[in-house]
Amino acid sequence: MTETVSxxxxxxxxxxxxERLEEKGLWRRxxxxxxxxxYLPGCTDKDRASAAVRRNHCQRMATGSKPLSHFVEV
Structure with missing residues (x-):
């Protein structure tokens, strides 16, 4: 079963x-x-799903797309 996270x-x-790389705008890195x-040892399926969401956000930002509204901090 695939884990999903918001x-x-x-x-x-x-x-x-x-997070430091994100702050510097180094989205691909x-x-x-x-x-x-x-792939770190001890990473759970939920952690992997969370990392995938964060990675997708970085990839979106690297292409110059607008950030998804749920990632913009107010």
Whole structure:
């Protein structure tokens, strides 16, 4: 069964390296880091699903698309 998470739940997953890259606008590198996070030891299916959501956001930002509204912090 495939695990699904909301964007709000995905934001709970943290990785300091990926988040620093996002802050600097290095979206492709951040997307690559989220992919690496998916394969860290002890990563659960829910963590992998969350990392995939975060990675998809980075890939969207890297193409110059508008961010999805649920990822914009107010």
């Amino acid at each position: 964007a709000k739940e995905a934001r709970k997953l943290t990785d300091s390296t990926a 951040a997307a690559t880091r989220w992919l690496e996070v998916m």
